[in-house]
Amino acid sequence: MRTPTRIRTLVGVQCVHPNLPPTCKIKTDNLLGYYNNGIILESTKPMIEIRDLSKQYGKVQALGGVSLDVEKGELFAYLGPNGAGKTTTIRILTGLTRHDGGAAKLNGMDIAKEPREAKKQFGLVPQQLNLDADLTVRENLFIHGLLYNMPRSEINRRIDELLEYMDLTDRGGSLAKTLSGGLKRRVVIARAMVHSPAILFLDEPTVGLDPNIRRRIWALIKKIQADGATIFLTTHYIEEAEFLARRVAFIDEGKIVTIDSPANLTSRLGGWAVDRLEDDRLTTEFFEAREKAVAYTLDQADGCTIRRVNLEDAFIAMTGKKI
Numbered sequence: 001m002r003t004p005t006r007i008r009t010l011v012g013v014q015c016v017h018p019n020l021p022p023t024c025k026i027k028t029d030n031l032l033g034y035y036n037n038g039i040i041l042e043s044t045k046p047m048i049e050i051r052d053l054s055k056q057y058g059k060v061q062a063l064g065g066v067s068l069d070v071e072k073g074e075l076f077a078y079l080g081p082n083g084a085g086k087t088t089t090i091r092i093l094t095g096l097t098r099h100d101g102g103a104a105k106l107n108g109m110d111i112a113k114e115p116r117e118a119k120k121q122f123g124l125v126p127q128q129l130n131l132d133a134d135l136t137v138r139e140n141l142f143i144h145g146l147l148y149n150m151p152r153s154e155i156n157r158r159i160d161e162l163l164e165y166m167d168l169t170d171r172g173g174s175l176a177k178t179l180s181g182g183l184k185r186r187v188v189i190a191r192a193m194v195h196s197p198a199i200l201f202l203d204e205p206t207v208g209l210d211p212n213i214r215r216r217i218w219a220l221i222k223k224i225q226a227d228g229a230t231i232f233l234t235t236h237y238i239e240e241a242e243f244l245a246r247r248v249a250f251i252d253e254g255k256i257v258t259i260d261s262p263a264n265l266t267s268r269l270g271g272w273a274v275d276r277l278e279d280d281r282l283t284t285e286f287f288e289a290r291e292k293a294v295a296y297t298l299d300q301a302d303g304c305t306i307r308r309v310n311l312e313d314a315f316i317a318m319t320g321k322k323i
């Protein structure tokens with residue numbers, strides 16, 4: 001829907017317009033809000049705005065015109081197979097790689113026109129556990145605070161707060177190289193939060209971790225989001241996106257395939273799936289009700305498994321590929 005100019009007003013302002021239904025979500029270039037019988041109840045600017053972003057590496061089109069918005073306080077997952085363009089998107093947004101076309105804003109700051117301000121808006125948790133191995137946990141966090149020109153007393157106060165928040169208080173004096181993978185990951189997340197950024201970019205935050213540790217990191221990510229951070233997460237773990245995200249973007253070959261909630265994406269296929277193995281070939285049938293799935297398996301020879309539909313099914317249905 002094209003929103004009329006008159007709607008570009010402040011929260012609480014009366015702005016009845018004949019073209020709008022009594023209650024709806026409204027969206028313009030600079031406003032995202034909720035309209036209820038003539039009054040804007042709530043309005044937020046997207047924390048991440050990406051418009052038509054493109055990037056070419058030689059002959060490879062890593063990104064081919066990506067557009068999306070992430071709202072304040074949202075946990076948004078960017079899900080796609082290897083080489084889909086997830087890391088390239090994060091590298092561009094965080095100033096590590098230049099884009100060829102399009103634009104992006106972080107908390108309203110244009111990454112090309114206001115790069116210094118844009119950089120203050122986020123913390124980055126990269127795929128690699130790139131801590132200084134011979135420094136302690138505290139020292140790793142302290143250096144990060146210095147890079148953001150924070151006063152020393154403020155850095156120390158923030159480190160105490162973060163170590164407690166991350167359940168790392170007794171590890172402050174440990175050398176980074178002595179930590180397990182899961183602990184290192186927590187320290188890398190803490191480091192990204194030293195300067196209290198509004199946005200956190202998490203690039204494959206649980207890659208290489210065992211399932212128990214992965215679940216602990218998920219709980220931590222949920223807590224950080226519940227405390228107000230906007231989180232942009234790339235992953236190719238289906239369960240990670242399903243468990244954490246309010247909305248998921250499927251990306252494939254540098255293009256957004258769809259953006260929706262995990263529940264909407266999976267419900268398009270019905271709630272239940274039956275996997276059937278026949279002559280070493282796996283086929284999957286989808287059903288709206290479990291009873292129908294059960295009835296189908298009764299008609300088949302052995303080798304059927306009933307399960308809930310997941311995001312991988314949705315991705316395969318839309319792209320013909322596995323994540």
Ligand code: ATP
Binds near residue numbers: 081082084
């Ligand atoms: P993964 O899940 O494996 O990390 P990804 O979705 O993050 O994959 P990208 O790393 O963004 O994907 O890569 C997108 C495409 O761009 C791939 O084809 C990749 O080979 C290519 N690419 C990425 N970085 C470079 C680079 N520095 N030079 C050349 N090609 C690159």
